Amino acid sequence: MAQSQQKCYADKRRQPLSFEVGDHVFLKISPRQGLMRFGKSGKLSPRFIGPFEILERIGEVAYRLALSPQLSGVHNVFHVSMLRKYEPDPSHILDWVDFEVDECASYEERSVQILDTREQVLWGKTIPLVKVLWRHHGVEEATWEREAEVCSKFPDLFENT
Structure with a gap:
């Protein structure tokens, strides 16, 4: 009974995340697995790169992004959970050009x-x-x-x- 009430409360507060073609979003990245720096979480590591433009919606929860040539090894279709809405603020933008992002959208901290x-x-x-x-x-x-x-x-x- 308690779980049912908690689920009902959570469902009322949850808003479905969706984007339109032409919107700009940030892409979630993470440090490469197994390279946890000296036993600590990567709290200093950048979490999102971008912004990138949405080219098309694929199904209910997937989007195709316009990635740069530096990210040519990364597949350009992402689940909605990997995306964050772009807020037009220049301080939010991370210079992602210097990152060496691999095909699983991760990078190595040096x-x-x-x-x-x-x-x-x-x-x-x-x-x-x-x-x-x-x-x-x-x-x-x-x-x-x-x-x-x-x-x-x-x-x-x-x-x-």
Whole structure:
């Protein structure tokens, strides 16, 4: 009985998402599976790229998008759950041209340089940390990571130090 009431309440609040031909939408992307950066979720990773124009509606929940030549390896038909309505605000637009998006609409997050180092002192041990600047992110979004993990994944960062 309680589940039925909850479903009824949720159904009243749910609005079906649909777009028209010619609308612009953002496309959802995600970091490549298995490349979870140092055991953390990709909270700094971009979630949507675009905007892209809708060329045609295919069935009830699929849309064909006008993708750029850089995304030629990605299939151009997407489920409505992968799309978000485009709000005309220049600050929402992510420069997706530099991304290397593969056929499953994902990309690999790469480090650019080490900004700082420090040691985290715990009860019985000391953990060396490095502050890493990530590609497609500003200095204010740099993160502290364990030095050993960064060294094993990105040895080229430690060649100059």
